[in-house]
Amino acid sequence: xxLWKFLRLRPSNxxxxxxxEFSSLLSGSGNxxxxxxxCENPEQIRTLYRSKTSTYWDxxxxxxxxSEYKIKSMGDKTIDSMIINTIIPFMFVYAEVKNNDRYxxxxxxxxxxxxxxxxxxxxxxxxxDVKCRHAADSQALLQLxxxxxxxxxxLECQIGHLVLxxxxx
Numbered sequence: 001x002x003l004w005k006f007l008r009l010r011p012s013n014x015x016x017x018x019x020x021e022f023s024s025l026l027s028g029s030g031n032x033x034x035x036x037x038x039c040e041n042p043e044q045i046r047t048l049y050r051s052k053t054s055t056y057w058d059x060x061x062x063x064x065x066x067s068e069y070k071i072k073s074m075g076d077k078t079i080d081s082m083i084i085n086t087i088i089p090f091m092f093v094y095a096e097v098k099n100n101d102r103y104x105x106x107x108x109x110x111x112x113x114x115x116x117x118x119x120x121x122x123x124x125x126x127x128x129d130v131k132c133r134h135a136a137d138s139q140a141l142l143q144l145x146x147x148x149x150x151x152x153x154x155l156e157c158q159i160g161h162l163v164l165x166x167x168x169x
Contacts, residue, residue, distance in 0.1 A: 011061040012072070017053070021074050025051040037091065037103065042083055042113050049079045080114050084135050111136035121145045128163055 004015045011017070028051050029035065039045045052073045059066050074082075088107045095103035116122060116132035117139075125132070125141045132138045144157060154160035 006062070011067070014061050016060075016062045017057060017072055020053045020057045021051065021072065024053045025049060025074075036087060037094075040106075042080070042110050045083055045087065045110075046076055046079045049082065050074060080135070081117070083110065084114060084117065084139065108136065111139060117142070130159065 006014055026032065029048065032048075035048055036045060039048060050073060052071060057072045059069050061067050088110055091103050091107040091110075095101065095107065112134045114135040116135055116137055121142055122132060122138050125145075130141065132141065144159060148154065148157035148160055154164055
C-alpha cells in the first residue's frame, strides 16, 4: 500500500476503494463483457456497472482505518469516465478484431450520448471558445491537445492556427 497515491485525492477516489468497487462489480456480474456489448445505450451500461461494495467499505476508505458510515458505490461520472476511456476503446478494438462494424457504430454513438469530460484541458478549450457538445467532442479535443498543443505544433493544427490568428488581430 505504500506505493499507492492518496495525496490530493478525495477519499471516494482512494485506490483502495476503487479496487473494492471494481472487485464488487466483477464478482457480482458474470459475463460482464457480453452484457456490456448487449447494452444499447450508456444508461444501460451505467445500470450494469453500478455496484455496491461489501459492508466493510461502508465504514472504511482504506484498510484498517475506520471512517464515518457511508455506503460506497461508483457514481455516474466515474462510470462515464470508465465508459469513455475503457469500455468504448475496448469495444472499438473488439469490433476491429471481429470485423464487426455494428460495435464500432455503437461505440461512436455512445460517445455522442455521454456528456463531455470536464478536465483541465477541456476547460482551456472552453476559454478559447471551443465548446464540447458530448464526449466525442471532448475526446477529439484531448487528442488535438496531446498531438499538437503538447508538442508545440500549433501552426500545423488548423484550430491552433485560427486561435493564433484570432489573438493577433
